[in-house]
C-alpha cells in the first residue's frame with residue numbers, strides 16, 4: 135500500500151432531495167446536501183475550512199452554465215454558507231468526483247485544512263439532454279457532430295454492440311442486470327426510481343435511444359446534490375459517525391483516443407487504473423465485499439467488472455446472470471441502485487453507497503460485515519477514478 | 530430564399546492546424562489519414578505528437594478508402610441537427626483496412642439500418658456540405 139492509504143476518511147454524508155426539472159435553483163439543492171453532510175458528521179458549518187467541487191454541467195450540447203441554476207461553484211457555496219473568512223483550502227476539478235475527493239483527502243491528511251466539504255450538484259438541463267445545434271463543429275466535434283454522433287448514449291452504445299458481437303451476450307443478459315439493479319433500488323428510499331419496479335419485459339420493450347441502448351441502459355437524470363465531509367484519520371475517530379477510511383485511490387490518464395470510437399480503450403484504461411488502485415490499497419478483487427461500479431450507462435458494468443479483474447474478459451454478463459452480484463451473492467453490486475436507479479449524480483451515488491456499506495449504515499440493503507468497498511466513476515478512460523473504502527484505517 | 534427558410538445544415542467541420550490536411554484532401558475526394566514515419570502507424574483523429582511512439586514529424590497519407598464496420602449504433606426518433614427528424618440513421622465506427630483499430634466515425638449510407646452488421650465491407654464516398662467541406666461517408670463495398 136502507498137503512503138496515502140488510510141490517512142483520510144469520509145466522516146459525513148448528505149443528500150438533497152432528488153427531483154426532475156424542479157423549479158428550485160440548483161444552489162438550494164447544493165446547500166441542502168452540504169448542511170446535511172456537515173450535520174451527519176456532527177460538525178457545525180463554521181467548522182468547514184476546505185471546499186471542493188466539480189462544477190461541470192451534466193449535458194452535452196448547448197445547455198447553460200448559469201451560476202446557482204446549472205452549476206454551483208466554490209464561490210457560490212462560500213457565500214451560501216457564509217464562510218468567506220474560514221476557507222483555507224479549496225479546489226475545483228474538471229472531470230469526475232474521485233479526483234476531487236482524492237484532492238480533499240490529501241488536503242485534510244496534510245493539514246492544509248481540517249474539515250473539507252466536497253459536493254457534486256447536477257441538474258436535468260432544459261430541453262434535450264444532447265442537442266448539438268451549433269452551426270459549426272470545432273476540435274473533436276468536427277469528426278463526430280456532422281455525423282450525428284452527438285450524445286453520450288450513442289458514444290457508449292457502440293461499445294455494447296461490439297461486446298454483444300464479440301462475446302455472444304444478449305439484451306436479455308443486460309436486462310438481468312438492470313432488473314436486479316432496480317430491485318436493489320427498492321431498498322433505497324432516496325432513489326429516484328424507488329417505488330417503481332421494472333421487469334425484464336419492461337426493459338426489452340422500452341424505446342431504443344441508440345440501438346442497442348434502450349431507455350433503461352441510461353441513468354436517470356435528476357436535479358440534486360450529494361455532499362461529503364472529509365477529515366484526517368486522526369480526527370475521524372472522534373466524530374459522530376464511523377469513518378470510511380480511504381485506503382485505495384486511482385485516477386486514470388488513459389486517453390479516450392478518437393473520442394469514444396474504439397471501446398477497447400475503456401477496458402485498457404480501466405485495467406491500467408485498476409493496477410494503480412489495487413497497488414495503492416495493497417488489496418485485490420477478492421478482498422472487496424461490496425462493489426459500486428459506475429453505471430452512467432449499463433455497458434460500464436461489464437467494463438469495470440472485467441477491467442478490475444473481478445472476472446475475465448467477456449465473462450461479466452454470465453457472472454451477473456449466475457446471481458453472483460445480487461445482494462446475497464459473492465460480490466453484491468450497486469446495492470443502492472446507483473446511477474441507473476438512484477439518479478445521475480456523476481459518481482456520487484457510487485461514493486455514498488460505498489461509504490454507507492463500509493460503515494454499516496446502508497439500512498435494509500446492508501451487507502453484513504463489509505470491511506472493504508470500492509467505488510469507480512467514469513468509463514475507464516480519461517477522468518475516470520476509483521476509491522477503496524475500509525472499516526479500519528490500515529488495509 | 531430568405532434566411533429563415535434556409536435549410537438547417539449538419540454542423541460544418543472547422544479545420545484547424547492539426548486537421549486541415551484531412552479536410553483539404555476530403556474536399557478533393559481523397560481520404561488521407563495522418564501517418565507517423567517513425568513507427569509507420571496511422572493516427573486518427575490527428576494528433577500533435579504520435580501517441581504510439583511520441584515522434585513529432587507527422588504527415589498525411591492517402592489510404593485505400595476500404596474499410597469494415599467495427600461497430601455501430603442506430604439513432605431512432607432523432608432530433609439531430611441536419612438529419613430528417615424521426616428518420617433512423619446509422620452511425621458507424623469504421624475500421625480502415627490499413628491498420629487494426631484505425632477507426633473513424635461516419636454514417637453508413639446506401640443501406641437500411643437493419644442491413645448493417647459488424648464486419649460488413651465498406652468503401653468511402655463523399656458527401657458535400659459546402660464549397661470547402663466534403664464529409665467522408667461509407668457505403669457497402671458491393672454497392
Ligand SMILES: [Zn+2]
Pocket residue numbers: 565566567568569570579580581582583584
Ligand atoms: Zn509514431
